[in-house]
Amino acid sequence: MIDLENVSKSYDKGQPAVSHATLHVDKGEFVFVVGSSGSGKSTLIKLLLKELDATAGTIVVNGQKLNTMKRRQIAKYRRKLGVVFQDFRLLKDRNVYENVAFAQRVIGRPTRVIRKRVPEVLTEVGLAEKYKSPVTELSGGEQQRIAIARALLLSPEVIICDECVSALDVSIQAQILNLLKDLQKEFSTAYLFISHDIGVIHYMSDFIVVINRGRIVEQGEGSQLIRTPKDDYTKRLIASSCSTGEGCVCGVR
Numbered sequence: 001m002i003d004l005e006n007v008s009k010s011y012d013k014g015q016p017a018v019s020h021a022t023l024h025v026d027k028g029e030f031v032f033v034v035g036s037s038g039s040g041k042s043t044l045i046k047l048l049l050k051e052l053d054a055t056a057g058t059i060v061v062n063g064q065k066l067n068t069m070k071r072r073q074i075a076k077y078r079r080k081l082g083v084v085f086q087d088f089r090l091l092k093d094r095n096v097y098e099n100v101a102f103a104q105r106v107i108g109r110p111t112r113v114i115r116k117r118v119p120e121v122l123t124e125v126g127l128a129e130k131y132k133s134p135v136t137e138l139s140g141g142e143q144q145r146i147a148i149a150r151a152l153l154l155s156p157e158v159i160i161c162d163e164c165v166s167a168l169d170v171s172i173q174a175q176i177l178n179l180l181k182d183l184q185k186e187f188s189t190a191y192l193f194i195s196h197d198i199g200v201i202h203y204m205s206d207f208i209v210v211i212n213r214g215r216i217v218e219q220g221e222g223s224q225l226i227r228t229p230k231d232d233y234t235k236r237l238i239a240s241s242c243s244t245g246e247g248c249v250c251g252v253r
């Protein structure tokens with residue numbers, strides 16, 4: 001699904017934003033990439049979306065080698081990825097159905113296909129009865145469900161979640177994370193979940209990758225890494241999640 005081998009990305013002659021990163025996400029796997037602001041997470045996403053080219057190393061997504069991908073192939077490649085962003089990116093003057101259908105119209109999908117597929121994905125995210133509702137009347141959690149429905153439209157094998165619950169309160173975070181977990185089980189989709197908050201890890205992650213200053217400093221099976229972190233940076237992230245009592249992962253078993 002996703003394979004990064006010794007990938008680096010440098011801007012000009014400064015410190016690499018990503019340095020010698022090796023990362024694998026298999027079919028049906030949920031991989032959680034965690035790091036504080038400036039750790040290299042945003043650059044990693046841009047590399048996967050082919051918004052940036054790697055300085056070194058190899059990136060393969062869904063069997064396609066991004067390093068040699070032609071410019072004319074990029075739009076088609078991106079349509080095969082599902083992406084869920086932090087800020088929802090909804091059209092405020094349109095209703096739920098139109099927000100999900102809009103992107104499909106832009107790429108020229110037949111109307112009959114849109115009319116069939118949109119109700120299906122709205123059902124999958126629990127919004128079938130609100131398809132006519134203006135998005136401005138929905139809660140933050142419901143708006144994020146629209147964004148997830150949009151990501152599911154083309155039945156992608158890979159979904160990238162970029163801080164997709166960080167703007168929500170803790171109870172709504174849990175609802176969205178449980179929804180993603182259910183969808184993962186149902187469709188065997190591979191998820192790459194990017195976050196600054198290791199506190200959400202106990203909900204769903206099969207595998208944790210910790211990134212700091214562009215380098216992957218530690219990675220391993222979720223609960224095992226939480227119980228016995230080896231890197232000092234990982235230990236600080238865990239301690240930080242427990243300092244407020246919300247999302248504390250210290251008790252993970």
